[in-house]
Amino acid sequence: MLSYFSFAHRRASSLAVAGALALLAASCSSPTPGTTMADNAANDTTALVGRAAAPKGDANSPLQIVAAFREPQIVGVAVLPDGRVFGDFPRWDNNPVFPIAEVGANNSLKPYPNAAWCTWNETVRNEPQKHWICPQSVYADRAGMLWVLDPASPGLKATVPGGPKLVKIDPKTNTVVQNIAFPENVAPRKSYLNDVRVDTQQNYAYITESGEGSLVVVDLGSGKARRLLVKHPSMVGDTTLNIKADGKLLVDPTGKQGQFNADGIALSQDGQYLYWKPLTSYALYRIKTEALRNTSLSDAQLAAQIEDLGKVPACDGMILDAQNNLYLTAFEDHSIKRRTPAGKIETVVQDPRLEWPDTFAFSADGTTLYVTNSAIHKTPTWSKGVGQQDQPYHIFKMSLPK
Template sequence: MHSFPLKNWASPVAVAAASLLLTACNSTPTTADQPRGTMPADSTAAHVPAPAPANSPLTIVAEFNAPQVTGVAVAPGGKIFAFSPRWDYNPTFPVALVGANNTLTPYPDAGWCTWNDSVKAEPQKHWICPQAGYVDTQGMLWIVDPAAPGLKFTVPGGPKLVKTDPKTGQVLQTILYPESVAPRKSYLNDVRIDLQNKYAYLTDSGTGALVVTDLKTGKSRQLLAKQPSTLPDKNFITKAQGHALYDPTGKPGQFKADGIALSTDNQYLYYRALSGHSLYRIKTAALRNAALSPAQVQAAVEKLPDAPACDGMELDSKNNLYLTNFEEGAILRRTPAGKTETLVKEARLEWPDTFSWDPDGQHLYFTTSAIHKTPYWNKGVGQPREPFRIYKMTLAK
């Protein structure tokens, strides 16, 4: 495999190419679609980069003007993977190994990273709109592909969870999600892997639901669909660093089940909608028990004290909950007792998005995706912004 410099796919040529390659992205977004981000050309207005505070605990691992990166995963050996969904643009490498000097190598290869008319008959073998990845306790990389380019509709046969070996690049397992589990308007968002019980837990931000997958059989179930814990808080206005998100019709952005975190003992799954301050958890035993009725699963949901809105979540071995707080451009830590502290807050943290621990559990990585600066949420004009970045911060165990 070869490494290539990151290219600016926000150019008019690239946008035109994307519209030809991805017919699902051609139509104008409706209010119901509620894209989280878009990637046409940004405003040409000059942007003065926000300075890094002298005492910042953050290290920039990679930065680039495009593609827009939502997810990050760190595998043994220091391998860092970036995930760039096909929302309204066509990244060359939607899943990539991040190299020196902001280079990307397609993962697991260029074929998997290709999605156009020539391969549309094999949606299970290509990244269609990969959103996130997660490295399990054995070092395997699991990749979530909601297969909904442009956040429109899923490509039939495309929604999947793929297990790969970062050491070899080999695809080890592909789990497909039927429409009964991932409906056409679903958007599988993030995943946590429980090797103790051999299950995967995912959020669906299109429907507003959790998806539970038996890794032994490959069978999945959709749970808590359109329940209060997977839907936005009523009348909540989503804001990022003071900027309220309203779509082109003037309606506020409302984002459903998104953030997810699994306790290190695999007993609890924490989750929440992006739009809101409500925070929930549920015992994973209840999610795995197929004998429970929908009402019994709903009764097992535990509402926790409110917490600041966030996109990504992660837990440490002491059950401290970390939050990518896009409202203030900050990284927060919430103790098991419910006390929330700010670890870092900086102007350059434009929509901190997704977390990943590295294998030693001492370094926490996260992305910034600047969703609130994109054209869809700014009357069609992309706002001047910081580069999309992957950051790293060191935390004591």
């Protein structure tokens, strides 16, 4: 899932850009308590005056709409065994009321686990471990627990001291049961903890960190975390590839081309391998998780065990199914691809509504694939300060292809 860019702290501060952002904020709204997003979705026609028509899916597209939100921007999705769906709305270009929310009927959003956790303002600045600051990933593990990864870097500028954390929530009681705070040697000010996978057998979590490019390995039993392979070539994006979205280069308001480091992450079904890739890259890597858990290995020894799996599409999110097919959110051509265990790349679905397909989740039985579209490339940060989103953000689902 796309997140921090190595140059994010250098975002433009000119009056022109600031004015554009202010106008955008005035025109967009986050949900308010006790309301739904249905009105925002219904008002798309008004919001899109003067822009190109919103893309429409083919009548035969396998994608079904689970929810649609004009604002705020969604990036992450998680689905529990009982079918409950959760969304992640980071504090990037806007300030969502519910950065973590349970998604209900008619696009409704319920703050999760409660309104207090979703509050972040001057009144709670001294409690960074008790509030979502800029959550980036929501993930359901095999035991049915919900995990939220909060890099705590609102606006993609820098981490809030004491804010980065990994939080475990028991959905049966909707209460936090574990809260792991990351110190600055694990989550430095320029870091951005991106996406997480949890191995319930080994009781470990694995995290991509895209600020500088690294992996974070967390012993969930002790709560201790280690930052590994910092700025290793397998962790760092490549700006020479000219990777595009909608045919356009990703350039920030200062004119700098986007470099997106370690981002997509996937854990094999047996927990033996961790896969990852930088977003602006066509390379895919994996390593044995046993090596990552071995505290006696140096970075050089770990690097020697990294496997280069060859070329794959540029993508944001990744997930592995029961047959170890690797699904990829291929944002360059509005599609979902999959890489078979033999290395063959197949197109699962191509749909113009997949404007920057972002994050995956499976249903508990593994037969239904969920995906968000976050339209990263059309947000103000990557559109010269003015949002160009021409359709709602979505959660889609589809039956897993044979």
